[in-house]
Structures are given as structure tokens and as C-alpha cells.
Amino acid sequence: MTKSDPPPTTSYTPPPPFSNTTTPLIPIYQGAEAHLYKTTFLTPSTPAALKIRPSKPYRHPILDRRLTRARILQEARCLHKLVKEGVSVPAVLGLDWEFSASPEGNGAGGSWLVMEWVEGPVARVVLERWERHIKTLGRNHGSQSQDVPGDEGEKVRGLMRKIGAAVGSLHKAGVIHGDLTTSNLILRPFSPGASTESRDEDEQVSPSMEGEIVMIDFGLASQSVQDEDRAVDLYVLERAFGSSHPRTEPFFEEVLVGYRESYKGAGPALKRLEDVRMRGRKRSMIG
């Protein structure tokens, strides 16, 4: 679960049992809602992802407890259901929906959720590398065109179809992700250590797109089988691709192809997607 955002700057005392293990907590990402750490769980050789949702002191304590608890449980329930259905998501290892502030006095209470650690780069990193590679390729050949060579196009199309299929399997299981972005999709290599970081950083080499798509961060997930919710989920992903990876936009259609083939209810959801695109307060409405 690599997100390249800056790690938290303040030192944080984690709640037990994470405060009395010998494994250090490695901060991965600090969002608005949750902090993510890499740690181990039960045995020192089992890597795990620890998500802490600190309570928010600006909120009324009752409201805060209600929200923190509801959200962590929602997330855990969705993950649990998906694992049972065989969808590629990290398995839940444990949680506490209400831990109190540490006696040392730094940090408030909150809730935590510990999950299986998923190795591999997020799709955003893979696609950014790929976009840089295409740019270098174009420069080396001295062409000004935005054309993508056939084999490179085929490769990214394959990745897009895999993403579509992964989202499809999620929707088939009756879960809506709620925040599908390329930062929430991990490309887990088939064999561990198949690609080394140093090689991937090289712009001359096209990044590997072999592997399995694992969806992460179900903090905004909900359970639903309605076409509307599924369509909105896809729309969020579409917008995320458009704003973060403009060069991959022509290939987004492949996500929908992969999605369509993944389960029976995909057709109506995709039909609904057309409606979702057309509406919204976000569009200027003239007349």
C-alpha cells in the first residue's frame, strides 16, 4: 500500500496492542480521516496495514463516537463480505471501534482496523510511470504526436480491463467502494519481488503491468446492488482517471469493457452511467 504522500510529521503513540510490540509502526499515509501504518500482527513476520481513525475533537463527543464506530464497522463488514465472496481486497485481521486516548497523553482516542498487507504499487504510480515512459519514447523518436505505440497501448488496455473486472467483481458482491481512484487500486505482482523499484523508476523501461488488481481503502464503502450506486461509483473512477492521468483517458473505455464482461448486472449499471454523466449540480444548466 504505497501512497507517495508525505508521512505524518508528528510522532504518534498507537493504541494497544500496537504500542507494546517490537515492530515499529511505519507511517504510510495520513489522510483527513485516517492514518495508515505498516506494522505486523500476531507474529513479527506477518506484515499488516493498520488504519487508525483518531476521534475528531471538533465534533460533539456523542456524534463523534457514533460516526467513528459506524464507519470502521462499515468498512470491516464490507471487507469481510468481499473476502468471503473471493474479491481481491485485504482481509480484516482485527479491529477496535473505540479505544481510549493513550495514557501518555498524545493523540485522542478513536478506532483502529488492522488488515492484511498488500504488496505492490498503486495504479496511480504505475500509470504515472507509464505516462512518463510514453513521453520519453515520444521525445527519443523525435515525434510530436501523442500517439502511443501499439504494444504499449495493448499493455495499458490490459490493465484497464483488469481494473474494470475488479470493480465488476466488487459490484457483483453487492458492495460500492465510494471512492474509486487510481490511488485505491494496488497492482499486486504475481510473484513477489518480480519488479524492483530501481528498474521501475527508469523512464526507458515501460513499467510492468503484470499482476492482480487489489482494491483498498473501503472507508467510504457501502452495501448496495442498485444500478444508480454502481453507476456513480464508476463515474467517480472515470473522473479520477480524467483528472490524474489525462494520457490514459482514451483507454478508459477498456475499464468499462472489462466491467461489462465481469458480471450479469453490468449492462444496466453502464446504461445508468450515461445518465449520471449528464446530470449533477456540477454541470452548468442553461435554459
Place this chain on the structure above:
Amino acid sequence: MIAIGLEGSANKLGVGIMLHPNDGNTPQVLANIRHTYVSPPGEGFLPKDTARHHRAWVVKLVKKALREACISVADVDCICYTKGPGMGAPLQSVAVAARTLSLLWGKELIGVNHCVGHIEMGRLITGASNPVVLYVSGGNTQVIAYSSQRYRIFGETLDIAVGNCLDRFARTLHISNDPAPGYNIEQLAKKGKQLVELPYTVKGMDCSMSGILAAIDGLAAQHGLNGEQNDEEDDDNVADTPVSDGTISTHKPTRADLCFSLQETVFSMLVEITERAMAHVGSKEVLIVGGVGCNERLQEMMGIMARDRGGSVHATDERFCIDNGIMIAQAGILAYKTGFRTPFKESTCTQRFRTDDVFVQWRD
């Protein structure tokens, strides 16, 4: 350079005069006057009545503003007016007034986006350079951040504005609309103790308010708190039962409790989406603008959030938060300096005018 700003997108008619010294010194407010159309308790302001109010007052206010600023018509460089968004009829009456002044005095017209006016005024008053902006008023609820010549909307309400939600609940309780329904809710909420459970509707960086309004209207009706205030049942009747056992109490809520719960819930949502936007763009400053931005509880909650993120919150008081003429003059004069003009033929107004439609030429 002197600009006069006319604002009348809702029930406030504001006339403001702004001076930007030619030597580049800090801009000065020469006049900032406002007259509010106040409707009776239990009623909102209707567009036609509001427009009538604006038409009746605009000449008086302009004259008074010029007197207060101690300037003559010859000193004015441009006339700025609210092009939108807002209520159609009031916008039109102010646009007509602006056009009339433009022809009468022979001055250039500048059509200003109301939201951009709020943002520019907030930036000027607080000195916040590049904050995440929470714009909360009776007609708008948006989380905005600046990026390459546009004020981009990161999150917003999916249905009604937060101010509209508060105002309409004030109507349900028959709370006075003077000086503002939201202000009276805030005062009443200070007496509230018990948190009643309401829906909490945040979707990513967007939020929704209409379901909350329906829920709290329902609660008010259920407990017989809607309609005219019934003095003996309020406040004193309910003894100070502690509700610190961590569960939501099932005591009959008071009107104050409902106002308190409504504020706590919707403001938590606003702070949450603002925090998301801050994490997203990596900013540490927040600026709250718009009428609801005067609310001290909202400012307090935002302050706690910003502090925990190592940042700070900027807010202004009612002179600059609530719709006013100087904010229109301020945004207008910034555009005027970059050469922007609204030709007479195009000096229309529109109810729908997105914040991100404005090309912000005056910022880097």
C-alpha cells in the same frame, strides 16, 4: 481607483465603495452600507417582495454611500454589480440600477460573480494568501481552492445550502428573521444541551442537507415544538439532567436542543469536507466566507480542526461575511484593473453562475 459595488442577490441590498490607492497601498473601505429585507417569522423572503424592497432602497443607499465616503460621482471609476448567482428578481432590480447609474454617470460596468466577491473580500480582510475556502451562505455551500486561474469547487452541497437549511428550520420554529434567522438559531443553540440523532450525510467531499432538514422538521412536529413559541414549555421546564452517560438521551428535546443538534451535525459535516479538501490540496489555511461564516460555533470547530492539522482558520465578522456591496466592489476592481469590462449589451444577470466559470486573471 474607486469602485462602487451593488449587491442584491438575496434579501440584503448592499452598496459599498472601495478605494485602491494608486500607489499600491492597502485598499480601503470608504463605505459599506446594507439594508436587509426582513420577512415576518415563519416566512421566507419571496423574490418579488425582495425585488420591490431593493428597488425602493437602492437610490437612498447609493446616495448615502457617496456621502459617507465623502466622494463625488466624478471620483468613481467603475460600477460593479452582482451578475449572479442568486434570486432572479432581486438580481434584476439591482442590475437595472447598475445600468442606470452607468448611463447616468457615464461609467464602465463590471459584472461580478457573487461567490468570487465573497472570496476576494475574505482574502483582503484576513490576509490569507492561498487558503481552502469554505463558502457557506443561504444559497451556496462550497469548498473551494484556487488553482491555475480558477476558483475550483472541490465539494459542495448536493441539494440545499446550509444557510437555507438553518433558515427553513427557523421558519419551522417561527423564530424571528431579524436580524437573521441563522443568528437567532445560533443564540438559541447556545442553550441546547442534548444532542438528538440526525442523519449525517457526507459523500466524499460533497454533502447533502435536505434530508437533515426533513428529519429535524419531523422531530419538531413530533414533540410539538413547531409553530408559534409556547413559552412555558421551553427551557426551564426541562431540568438539567446530565446526558454524559455516552448514549443519546431520550428526554424530550427542547427547541434549543434541536437548534444545537442541527448546528452540531451540519457544521461537523462542513468541517469534515473542508478537512478532506485541505488534505487533498495540501493546504493549511482555511478561510470561511458567506453569511453562515459569522457563526461562532462553526468558526470554533473549524479552528480546532485547523489547529490539529497545524494550520489556522481565517474568518470575518458580519460586516464582511454577510452579503455586502464592498465585496462586489473589491472583486470588480480587481477585474477592472486587468482590463475586464462588461459591455452594456452584456450587462445581464443570471441565477446560475458557477464559481469556476470566472477566469481569475488577477491572481498568479
